Amino acid sequence: MRQSPLKVAAVSLLAGSVLALAACGKGAGGGTTPDPNANPDASVEAVAAFYPLQFVTKRVGGAHVNVAGLTAPGVEPHDLELSPRQVADMTGAGLVVYLGGFQPAVDDAVAGMDKAKTFDVATATPLVDHHLPAEGEDADHDHDALDPHVWLDPTRLAAIADQVAAKLGELDPAHAADYTTGAAQLRTELTALDTEFATGLQTCQRKELVTSHAAFGYLADRYGLNQIAITGITPEGEPSPGRIAEVAKYAKEHGVTTIFFETLVNPAVAETLAKEVGAQAKVLDPIEGLAKDSTGDYFSVMRGNLTALKEALGCG
Known part of the structure; x- marks a missing residue:
């Protein structure tokens, strides 16, 4: 026709x-974006790969954790390209929070780091295949394009927060209870948000x-x-x-x-x-x-x- x-x-x-x-x-920055509420007496200097991970790590860590971001505001994070300074910032951090498979440059940099100082949030909640089949492709075609956007489900972000608290507690045992409390408070807010969505879209x-x-x-x-x-x-x-x-x-x-x-x-x-x-x-x-x-x-x-x-x- x-x-x-x-x-x-x-x-x-x-x-x-x-x-x-x-x-x-694509976008590349000079260095990491500093924590706007940095505490000079913080126990942990963390780097988060992109905004949702920066948000949740800061909410859980509170004043004990400074969280710098790899992806600057206004930059689309999928194809982030790291500068040498950003790689150095990651290497020098006490903790790097990232999502494996989402930003290849970050995956490459993390591969050479001490695993005790990295946390892949994909280990906190399983990723799901929301692949869009290409034209002529069978809908159940086997591939590895798992959907990274887990933070858009508040209940999954709460699970990530719990694991971030556990990781921070391992690195900074003196404030482990505070991290657990921070994650619990965030979970309460995320549960309320989940209820708002469920009710509003019912x-x-x-x-x-x-x-x-x-x-x-x-x-x-x-x-x-x-x-x-x-x-x-x-x-x-x-x-x-x-x-x-x-x-x-x-x-x-x-x-x-x-x-x-x-x-x-x-x-x-x-x-x-x-x-x-x-x-x-x-x-x-x-x-x-x-x-x-x-x-x-x-x-x-x-x-x-x-x-x-x-x-x-x-x-x-």
Whole structure:
């Protein structure tokens, strides 16, 4: 069947936009981003690979732990490239908190470090395969593209916090009880957030969550939503024309009103698809990092996501 000129134009623009995305996704910093609330008398100097891990380590560690970040605000973390200074900062840290498989440069640097001074948060909660099959690929095709975005399920982030507390307690036994208390307090807040999401998304008119890339699998699994992503786990992936047409058809058939894009990537893909299907394009934040001018934190961004979801999905 011959495609309409509008669909052909949309496909061309979408594909070109994703190619541009790949060119701007990488970033390298001079050194780590210092802890804005650093304590000169802290017991542990830690380095966290990207924002959610920096957030949880600081909340658990409190004043006893300074937590510097490898990924600067406003930088998309998937393809972080480390400078020699950042590698030196990691080597000199008392603890490096990272997510194995998410940032290859970080994995390479950690491989040469003392294992007692590193913590892979993927060991605290099992990663799930939310792989988007390529065109013509069997849905159960075997591969190793596990979804790293575990922090978007508050219950999984609570499990990570518990293990961060245990690791800090091993490194700094004198304050182990404080780390346990910090993790417990964070768990209480995350449990409340989980309840807010479960209640807020319980009576929605739609369950279809259409996103620019497959970052929201854990959130969808937790709250009974159906994630439909234009591209796969990493935002640099280029969707095929067949995939674009497939998502457009699905969105029209299910009355999708919103196509979501992310804060740290170009919105052109989502905006073009939204125009094609008669929907809006809006932000849904995967919280891989904060924007440069952001004054929020994990909780405020998650609650902003909940508001956006309730509006998009017609939740009562």
